[in-house]
Amino acid sequence: MRAASVALARRALRNSFRKPQFLAPLVLFPTLFLAVNVGGLERTTSLEGFPAVDGFLDFQLAAAITQSLLLGGVSAGIAAALDIEGGFFDRLVASPTPRLAIVLGRVLAASVIAVLQVTYFLVLGAIFGASIKGGAFGVLCVLAIGIVAGTGFGALGVMIALRARNASTVQGIFPLVFVVLFASSAFFPADLLSAPADVIAVYNPLSYIADGMRQPIAFGNELGPLLKGLAAAAGVAVVATGLSVLALRGRLRQA
Amino acid sequence: MSALRQDLRTIGALMRRGLNEILRVPGGALPGVLAPTIFMLGLSAAFGEAAQLPGFSADDFRTFIVPVGLLQGAGFTGAATGVNLARDIEHGWFDRLMLAPAKRPVLLAGVVGSACLRSLLPATFLLIVAFALGVSWPGVGALVLGALLIMGFAAAVACFATVLALRFRTQQAAPLMQVGSFIVIFFTTAYAPRELLSDWLRALADANPVTHVLEGMRQGYVGDVTWATTWPALLAVTALVTLFGTLAVRGMSRQGY
Secondary structure, three states: OHHHHHHHHHHHHHHHHHOHHHHHHHHHHHHHHHHHHHHHHHHHHHOOOOOOOOOHHHHHHHHHHHHHHHHHHHHHHHHHHHHHHHOHHHHHHHOOOOHHHHHHHHHHHHHHHHHHHHHHHHHHHHHOOOOOOOHHHHHHHHHHHHHHHHHHHHHHHHHHHHHHOOHHHHHOOHHHHHHHHHOOOOOOOHHHOOOOHHHHHHHOHHHHHHHHHHHHHHHOOOHHHHHHHHHHHHHHHHHHHHHHHHHHHHHHHHO | OOHHHHHHHHHHHHHHHHHHHHHHOHHHHHHHHHHHHHHHHHHHHHHHHHHHOOOOOOOOHHHHHHHHHHHHHHHHHHHHHHHHHHHHHHHOHHHHHHHOOOOHHHHHHHHHHHHHHHOHHHHHHHHHHHHHOOOOOOOHHHHHHHHHHHHHHHHHHHHHHHHHHHHHOOHHHHHHHHHHHHHHHHOOOOOOOHHHOOHHHHHHHHHOOHHHHHHHHHOOOOOOOOHHHHHHHHHHHHHHHHHHHHHHHHHHHOOOO
């Protein structure tokens, strides 16, 4: 199964890199959003209750990474849906490929792309003056949380694709990415969010994922937020992968 | 039948076709209608405290951000017009349209006209939600001016997206169309008054004509409607429509039929 998963992941990655126009929005939109947020709201760091940071860019970098990873999940879902629409999925099912590898291959590809997304934003941040307070270990922590979260979001996208079976429906969840992000502490400190986002943010795993990545970037390597971030990312990954396997079984039953 | 009446009938038919899509494929139009409202609610929930900054010109952030959502809806609609045109090109419908005995600018007017009308849909939805949540009534004058600017901006973005659709002839150019409208809307005074922007964003906002459109839209929500803010908004939107309309007509004329 491992060989099949790796082969399918390689195929997914090859397809992604052959069509960079599908990959570019994963970093382009969050980069623009990051620029606008930082340029327009940098003075909010002086608000009472805002944690002490060197700059708003330091604070917003984790939000941009989280947003990019979520868009990566949508992209993985669209790619899986296109496989279903184009008949590749049916041919795969008819072959002696292990069923689980169909999901794992796509999820593995999402995690590889997550490495590139996190790296891109860390480099971008460094270029524009953000400092990683946690140093090399902090960078590794951001990468670890980002990769696990990216894997989970990829699995979520695949699950939606298996249920929806068409790319346009998966594309339709794009606005939902912003709904779940705005209802978290990804963009602004939880204590300064307006109701009801402040309440939802407490139960939203994205808050912990974003805060977990923000901790080593803006504040330093404090273990609590890092572990919470990693646990939230792992929770999303495990649940989402499980749901996509269930969705695959449902799809195979109908086939 | 006079040539003018024939042109108007053609424009009307193309506009009806564009509007029919909303009824026949409501699922396709839904994200474009919902997204600006989601952004408005999300941005105000996340960044609402920014209104407490000294020098912020509105009492609450939601009121300040409503005009941004209105322009964003117009931008989405304009970009969607380009995506639909690219789809028509891919499916061959555009080829048949080009064989019709109608002038290219007339065909463009029909496509862009439908974008103008469709842009009022996300705006209406957003305003209903905003007023229900307590955003203050801006007055009839501000609403009429807002509708004009929304339709004008949608027309400009539709022309821009048409240029891209004719150039790339594929729906895969959709992100380019969307990013274009995103950039011109957000690199303005979208998030904060000019004085509170960082230096680089203030310089960009000053050079961006859409800042004038946004400030024109913001009248009634923040401050009163004044001619001093209205005429630059009307001038900017007219210039944008003229510029991208000219490029789109040129693109249509270059189609090899």
